[in-house]
Amino acid sequence: MTVVSVSMPESLLRRLDEFAEEHGYTGRSEVVREASRNLLGEFEDKQLEGRDLIGVVTVLFSYETSNAEERMMQLRHEYEGLVTSNVHNHVGNHYCMELFIVEGQLTEISTFVGKIRATKDTLSVDYSVIPMDDFDGTFPHEH
Structure with missing residues (x-):
């Protein structure tokens, strides 16, 4: 899997980490991958x-x-x-x-x-x- 560097404010990073922990994700990468899939699929409703x-x-x-x-x-x-x-x-x-x-x-x-x-x-x-x-x-x- 390719590694991507993403810039974000510290407050958003904290929220991302809290979300991952609260919802049982293995880490922030898994959350970002799922969010990316959802965003890209948002307007693909045939x-x-x-x-x-x-x-x-x-x-x-x-x-x-x-x-x-x-x-x-x-x-x-x-x-x-x-x-x-x-x-x-x-x-x-x-x-x-x-x-x-x-x-x-x-x-x-x-x-x-x-x-x-x-x-x-x-x-x-x-x-x-x-x-x-x-x-x-x-x-x-x-x-």
Whole structure:
């Protein structure tokens, strides 16, 4: 097996080691391998290919120590055909949360989420997608 060197903050490394111990992994390499497989397989769902999707992407970052907000706006404009709505909220005393509503194909959404994840200083990136044709032309009633 090839050995790879990865740079990460000390706090993330501590969390990684704690996670490995708490969940019975043999070490951090096993956790990183599994996380890598999961990340790479995330958008490989064949059931979603070729279908129109709607989705939500949320991003959390510190506004005091980062230029992530500027990068989010760059991506918002770069993907104006994909992003149908964008909300910016202040969370707590030091954080911002971006919420993107997206509508498009899997490959386009995947590329957009990947660019967000590659943005320096993002603390969390989460998303969900739903095929639009699951609704047969009508959206479900609110409960």
